[in-house]
Amino acid sequence: MQGIVIATLIVGVIGLLIGAALVAAGKKFYVEIDEREALVRECLPGNNCGGCGRAGCDAAAAAIVKGEAGVNVCPVCDEKAIEKISAIMGVDGAETVKRRAFVRCAGTCDKTSVKCNYVGIHDCRSAVLSGLSVWQCDYGCLGFGSCVEACAFDAIHMKDGAAVVDPEKCTGCGRCAAVCPKNLIELIRSDAGTAVACSSHARGPEVKKVCAAGCIGCKLCTKQCEAEAVSVEGNLAHIDYEKCTGCGKCAEKCPAKAIVRL
Amino acid sequence: MKVKTVLMLRKTFQGGVHPADGKEFARNEPYRTYLPKGDLVFPLNQHIGKPARPVVQKGDTVLAGQLLAEADGFVSANIVSSCSGRVKAVENRKTVAGPSVPCIVVENDGNYTLAEGVGRETDASVLTGSEILDKIKAAGIIGLGGAGFPTHVKLAPKNPQEIEYVIANGAECEPYITCDDQLMRTRAGEIVEGLKIMLRLFPNAKGVILIEENKPEAIKAMEQACAGQEKVCVRAVHTKYPQGGERSVISVVAGKHLKLGMLPADAGCVVDNVATVHAVYRAVCRSEPVMERGFTVSGDAVKSPCNLMVRIGTSFEEVLNEAGGIREGVKARKMLCGGPMMGIALASLDVPVCKNNNALTVLCTDPVAEAEKVQTACLRCGRCNQVCPLGLTPQMMAAAAEKKNYERYEKKLYGLECIACGSCTYICPAKRPLMQLFKQAKAEIMAAKRK
The missing domain is CATH 2.40.50.100 (RNA polymerase II/Efflux pump adaptor protein, barrel-sandwich hybrid domain)
Known part of the structure; x- marks a missing residue:
């Protein structure tokens, strides 16, 4: 009986001592955390896609709270989420423009053809490094799907040898644009009406030789546009979305259908 | 007995592989000068x-x-x-x-009219060191073995007094390529003269001409040319790939192992290809800039493999036609600029020969496609680690590169030191595309650093 009492006392006293030590340590080594950080983190999507240019959503939340980044730093968040974050931070909601990725190449297998047989690692960047021009066109999509692999939202897929973005799923994080070695992927306003689906700066006849869907720089589109939003630079059409009204006349007239309606 | 075996072993570098050398196609073909017709x-x-x-x-x-x-x-x-x-x-x-x-x-215009002063004989012995360097610079000499590093920069290290060896690298370990072999056989005297000119820039240095044992004719010719010379000698070395790599050369000649990040000059060595040494002779003694170079057209798909003196800027297409084109009845499945170990696959022959391109190899089979068919997961056999001439661990590097763990690749595994010799890829029984992975990892790390 006595043994049990002694043991209980010893364990109890040790427990109390350790408890006291923990309380003291907790006070001494207390790290101040802004509670807003956790709240902001709640509003962020949590995919850790890196679209904001930071290591992940935790890092983005910390940056927002510290004021290193704006409340609209996350390209994935919709307006509601940005409003929530603004409310937490006590600032006015910054204007957000939703963006989506767009692949500026429509060179599918039926429009262009393969020039040489590439063997090796199936990755666009490896293929570019090998120096082989896999497709007839030097500018177009390689079709090995580095962007597909990079997408955290399952929003980009390979279709007939060229990448296609699913606008419903795309959040505009820009990860695919960063990995594309041909710089084909552009982030455009998600309400844009038209887009140029070609990146070739080659001259018209050369484009025609290699691809049926390429921009030949004929300038028909510039003549159609009433808002003067379309220009042709370096044998390639370019749409200025500040001016574009999304009427779609340029897409209608484009002989190669290199300008597409979205 | 044991002592004798040890003595018989030639000094060599660690690692390396013994690929089929394919030199029989063109090794005995003497140089032909080819003057291009096209642009x-x-x-x-x-x-x-x-x-x-x-x-x-x-x-x-x-x-x-x-x-x-x-x-x-x-x-x-x-x-x-x-x-x-x-x-x-x-x-x-x-x-x-x-x-x-x-x-x-x-x-x-097809006339090849020479500009004024080109081909003028000059007595090199009256030139000063800086005049020699100026002539080399004016001639546009770069590392003709493949790297393409400007020679006038290489020959002007910070510490010319401390250079112990000037090495003319005639190892030519890359399979199929025989242009340096022919150069040493036919222009031995000029190479020795070129080496002596380079030695004048380094007062305390000795000249070494390094040749693999599989080129007995070249060794004989160079030894004859070196006879009676005080500061120049020939060193025959074990035939093993990549013997011609700068680090391998230095470890064999100077017995020094280059530590990570060290340059050859830090180990007291200057290494130049024999073709570069020959170009130095032509630039200094004959005022001839780099207008032509030795070039091998070889491979089992070429009709008549040969060694040519081609003009810089000639298209590969013309060079292949000069070698008779593709053999009848076979299909060229792989065209490489360079040899099969380090060469670059060509999609089209409508590209020019540059100063640092030394061969065109055309093969009936595409070994990479064959390998891809039987590729499996890594077996962890460790053979790649054994053959790496730099003592790296390709197996772990590949794992890190595949996971894009570039931090580990660079800092822990020293992946940036890889010279892309391809020994690991050659020996891999699982046919993993190791070298390509490393090239990609290196490119991405360097791109991230530039940002």
Whole structure:
């Protein structure tokens, strides 16, 4: 009986001592955390896609709270989420423009053809490094799907040898644009009406030789546009979305259908 | 008995492989000079460093040996015309490396009229060190073995007094290529002269000509040329790939193991290909800039494999036609600029020969496609670790590269030191594309660093 009492006392006293030590340590080594950080983190999507240019959503939340980044730093968040974050931070909601990725190449297998047989690692960047021009066109999509692999939202897929973005799923994080070695992927306003689906700066006849869907720089589109939003630079059409009204006349007239309606 | 075996073993570097050398195709073919008929294309970035700056314009008339583009910056090299004619364009053209780069296109008039002063005999013994370097710079000499590093920069290290060895690298370990072999057999005396000129820049240095044992004729010719010379000698070495790598050469000749990040000059060595040494002789003694180079056309798909003296800027297509084209009844499945170990696969032959391209290899089979069919997961056998001449761990590097763990790749596994010799890929029983992984990892790490 006595043994049990002694043991209980010893364990109890040790427990109390350790408890006291923990309380003291907790006070001494207390790290101040802004509670807003956790709240902001709640509003962020949590995919850790890196679209904001930071290591992940935790890092983005910390940056927002510290004021290193704006409340609209996350390209994935919709307006509601940005409003929530603004409310937490006590600032006015910054204007957000939703963006989506767009692949500026429509060179599918039926429009262009393969020039040489590439063997090796199936990755666009490896293929570019090998120096082989896999497709007839030097500018177009390689079709090995580095962007597909990079997408955290399952929003980009390979279709007939060229990448296609699913606008419903795309959040505009820009990860695919960063990995594309041909710089084909552009982030455009998600309400844009038209887009140029070609990146070739080659001259018209050369484009025609290699691809049926390429921009030949004929300038028909510039003549159609009433808002003067379309220009042709370096044998390639370019749409200025500040001016574009999304009427779609340029897409209608484009002989190669290199300008597409979205 | 044991002592004798040890003595018989030649000093060599660690690791390495013994691929089938394929040298039988062209090794006994003496040089033929080939003068191209078509236009010549001169890319402005044939060397490592800043691309040269064009000094001619469209429509200008140029002579063979005339300057087309001058070195722009410290690490850069001159580019001279290798034919006479008219400058047709300064535009972007495709090159061996893939992307289009600015090139000077010269319409060849077929006369090869030499510019004034080219070919003038000069007595090298009266020149000072800086005059020699100026002549080398003017001639646009770069590492002709493949790296393309400007030679006038390499020959001007910070500490010329401390250089112990100037090594003329005639190992030529890459399979199929035999142009250096032929150069040593037929121009041994000139190579020795070139080496002696280089030695004048380094007062305390000895000249060594390093040749693999599988070239007995070249060894004999060079030994004869070196007979009676005090500071120059021939060193025959074990035949093993990559014997011609700079680090392998230094470990065999100087017995020094280059630590990570060290340059050859830090180990007291200057290593130059025999073709570069020969170019130095021609530049200094005969005022001839780099207009032509030895070039091997070989492989089992070539009708008559040969060694040619080709003009810089000739298209690969013309060079292949000079070798008889593709053999009847076979299909060329793989075309490589260089040899099969380190060469670059070509999609088209409509690209020009640059100063640092030494061979065209055309094969009936595509070994990479064959390997891809039987590729499996890594077996962890560790053979790649055994053969790596730098003592790296390709197996772990590949795992890190595949996971894109570039931090580990660079800092823990020293992956940036990889010289891309391909020994690991050659030996891998699982046929993993190791070298390609490493090249990609290196490119991405370097791109991230530039940002």
